[in-house]
Amino acid sequence: MSLNISDIRSDFPILSQTIYKRPLIYFDNAATTQKPIQVIRAISDYYEHDNCNIHRGVHYLSVKATEAFEEARREIREFINAPSTHEVVFTKGASESLNLVAASFGKKFLLPGDEVITTIMEHHSNFVPWQLICEEKGAVLRVATILPDGELDLENLYSLISERTKIIALTHVSNVLGTVNPIKEIIAYAHKQGIPVLVDGAQGVSHLKVDVTDLGCDFYCFSGHKMYGPMGIGVLYGKEKWLEEMPPYQSGGEMVKDVTIEKTTFNELPFKFEAGTPNVEGVMGLRAAVKYLKDLGMDEIRAYEDKLLQRAVSSLSAIGGVRFFGEAPGKASLVSFLIGDIHPFDAGTIIDKMGIAVRTGHHCAQPLIDHFGIPGTVRASFAFYNTADEIDRLAEAVARVKTMFK
Amino acid sequence: MYDVRCTMYDVRCTMYDVRCTMYDVRCTMYESYIINNQTMTIQEIENQLVGEFASVDDWLDKYDLILDMGKSLPPIDPKYKTDKYIISGCQSKVWLFAEYREGKVYFMADSDAIITKGIVSMLVSVLSGQTPDAIQSAELNFIDRIGLKEHLSPTRSNGLASMVKQMKLYAMVFKMKG
Numbered sequence: 001m002s003l004n005i006s007d008i009r010s011d012f013p014i015l016s017q018t019i020y021k022r023p024l025i026y027f028d029n030a031a032t033t034q035k036p037i038q039v040i041r042a043i044s045d046y047y048e049h050d051n052c053n054i055h056r057g058v059h060y061l062s063v064k065a066t067e068a069f070e071e072a073r074r075e076i077r078e079f080i081n082a083p084s085t086h087e088v089v090f091t092k093g094a095s096e097s098l099n100l101v102a103a104s105f106g107k108k109f110l111l112p113g114d115e116v117i118t119t120i121m122e123h124h125s126n127f128v129p130w131q132l133i134c135e136e137k138g139a140v141l142r143v144a145t146i147l148p149d150g151e152l153d154l155e156n157l158y159s160l161i162s163e164r165t166k167i168i169a170l171t172h173v174s175n176v177l178g179t180v181n182p183i184k185e186i187i188a189y190a191h192k193q194g195i196p197v198l199v200d201g202a203q204g205v206s207h208l209k210v211d212v213t214d215l216g217c218d219f220y221c222f223s224g225h226k227m228y229g230p231m232g233i234g235v236l237y238g239k240e241k242w243l244e245e246m247p248p249y250q251s252g253g254e255m256v257k258d259v260t261i262e263k264t265t266f267n268e269l270p271f272k273f274e275a276g277t278p279n280v281e282g283v284m285g286l287r288a289a290v291k292y293l294k295d296l297g298m299d300e301i302r303a304y305e306d307k308l309l310q311r312a313v314s315s316l317s318a319i320g321g322v323r324f325f326g327e328a329p330g331k332a333s334l335v336s337f338l339i340g341d342i343h344p345f346d347a348g349t350i351i352d353k354m355g356i357a358v359r360t361g362h363h364c365a366q367p368l369i370d371h372f373g374i375p376g377t378v379r380a381s382f383a384f385y386n387t388a389d390e391i392d393r394l395a396e397a398v399a400r401v402k403t404m405f406k
Numbered sequence: 407m408y409d410v411r412c413t414m415y416d417v418r419c420t421m422y423d424v425r426c427t428m429y430d431v432r433c434t435m436y437e438s439y440i441i442n443n444q445t446m447t448i449q450e451i452e453n454q455l456v457g458e459f460a461s462v463d464d465w466l467d468k469y470d471l472i473l474d475m476g477k478s479l480p481p482i483d484p485k486y487k488t489d490k491y492i493i494s495g496c497q498s499k500v501w502l503f504a505e506y507r508e509g510k511v512y513f514m515a516d517s518d519a520i521i522t523k524g525i526v527s528m529l530v531s532v533l534s535g536q537t538p539d540a541i542q543s544a545e546l547n548f549i550d551r552i553g554l555k556e557h558l559s560p561t562r563s564n565g566l567a568s569m570v571k572q573m574k575l576y577a578m579v580f581k582m583k584g
Contacts, residue, residue: 020465343519345497350521353465361497375518376497400466404473405520 003296003304009385011036011292022355025390030175030203030334030381031359032225035285039229042288043281053277055254069280072287073270079290080220081211082237086269089243090278093234094202095125097221098169100236100273101198102129104246105167112138115164119144119152119181120371121174124364126200126221130169139166143367150177150326157186161193168197172204172220176363176377177326178309178334180208187216196242202226206383207305207332209298212237224282229289233282236273243269250275301384305333308382308391315395321402325377334381336363339398342405344376350404351378354397356390448540451532452548459552468553469521476524482516493568498522500569506580510535513573525554525566533573538581542574 009015012034017024026034046068052061054069070085077085091097110116116130120143134141142165144157152170161168168190173180187197196218204210206227212220219242224233238246248255248266252275257265266272293301312335316322325336339347348360361376362369369376380394446454462468486503493500498519505512513534517523532548533541549555 343498345519346521350466350469353469404466404470 003300003384005304005385005387008296009387011038012385013037013040015385019355020353025356025386025393027380027382027386027390027394028357028359029206029383029386030226030363030379032231033206033228033383034385035228035230035289036292038292039285039288042284043230046281046284051280054280055271065280068287069278069283072283075287075290076235079210079294080205080235080237081213083213084240087237087240087243089236089238089270089273090283091221091234091236091273092232092279093223093225094200094221095223095234097219097234097236098125098198098200099129100249101219101221101238101246102133102169104249104273105242106130106133106137106139108246109166110134110137110139113164114139114166115142115160115162116140117142117144117157117160117165117168117170119146119157119170120367121146121150121152121177121179122169122171122365122367123175123200123202124366125202126169126171126198127367140164144170146177146179146368146371149328150174150179150331151328152179152181154182154186158189161190161195165193165195167218168195169200170197171200171202172210173201173207173332174326174365174368175203175334176336176365176368176379177328178331178336178381179326179328180204180330180332183217184215191216196239203332206293207302209302218242224286224289227286227289228292230282230285233279233286235286240269243273248272248275252276254278296384304384305382308386308388309333309335311388311391312380312382312394315391316398319395319399319402322398325372325374333383334379336377336379338374338377339402339405342401344378346405347378347398347401350401351394351397354393354400356380356394356397358394448532448536448544452546452551455528455532456548456551472524472554473520474524475527476517476520476522479516479523479527479530480514482514486514487516493572500526500566502569502572502576504573504576504580506538506583510537511541511577511580513576515569522566525549526569529566529570529573538577541577542581544574546570 014034015024015026050061050065050068052065054062054066056062073085073088077088082088091100110133116134116139118127118130118141130141142160144160145153147153168186170181170183170186172183183199190197198219199217201210201220201222203226205222210220218239220237222235225231255267255272255275257267316335316337321340323338338344344360348358351358359379363379459468459471462471482501482503487501491501491503493502498517500515500517500522502513502515513530515526515530517526532546533544
């Protein structure tokens, strides 16, 4: 069944506005997606009817809010097909999930001289936490490179594996290149050698059907706000065997079992990693976002977004002089490009004045941008509410930029 | 060293191979940088710039004007285009250098992005050749009046907000040194 885009657009109130006297075109979906009215209502409904601190009280509202919170966890478990709700930890977002694993896994398992492998296409969120923990532990961070079309260089990645490798941390989908990494294959390869794999799924969950059991990943991290949910909420999926062994990341209420002056024992999973009052409104919003995505169907979303991508590539190519970064087969629905030698900041400023939101700069992936030896790129990232007509207007704007700066 | 006066335009050349943006002339005899011997006040130059933009309605046309200003900014001597003189923004870079002569501050600047360079060019033409006191007290509200305030916002991450701070800092230091 194909998507009814006009119905979908009417679910997103923000999209109907005009900016600079032009209808807003939102192509910055890889930074954050817009929120459907169902998500917005879930948050306001929560505060209007159910607001209460969870897991604490015995009274009516507390029980109701706790049940809704844990039901959301079950639905998110099902969405990513995690084996157990114990393995679904709520965090502030993908960044916090990644920091949690780097800090906690690193504290427990990294010794001086050990190695962590990541890739050059990582977002800083999956790069800097590893850099920091390696520095702290005297471990070595090894960075796999890419092929000219933006695919991960698997041969290079595998050649970095040694008996000191403690974990491989890599992204599912590159936020700059759109490359979809063959993580299932990489995980199988790593597991044969007993090495766990963490996947940064921040750009994965909104575009692809994610099945963590099928993938076999040890950790999968994502943010709510990049998948049509609210900001400030995210998920860490982690295999129970790792989460059990890892020490708590933060401490406070909720995550403890017994506290005496001498010693504290910690609560069971996933609460061990959820210190303090959680972001309940965020979880309610995320739950609504997951339902929204399930109702549309991830396969339908993928097919439609791929059409948008093909149209963008062909219409931008037709302008002449547009250089694409990331042309891996089967890539996700975003284009990163430069128009000749025009600075991305210049291009982005003019495209903005034409009512189109694109992202410019290094996209929090400086090692990758340095690899290409460029100051940054212009990135247009698409969502299922975008249209072919909007893509054509982007092409017009790019052509205009080319004329202005020639 | 190359301090010569171009009498026809009443401007002064101090460095090699750059143009005077204010008068849009090249001092061919010396192939030199012509620094405007500024007679207008900061406010007068600001008003002049605001006037230029007032006649342009469409945003894209305003940016065309900014691009022209960027293109007419004299290239900075490469020796100043180093990390020592860089004002780092997240997205575009600005290089800034200043000299102090006869009680006035002269700025030279550049950027790797042309829109940023256009605004840099305006700031240089407004503040260059002014006294440290005038520079320090300049409110620079012309950017706001033109409708480019967003570019000077610290969150814009193009280095311009830091550039203005740095220009005022130069003025302060020169004044202290006398």
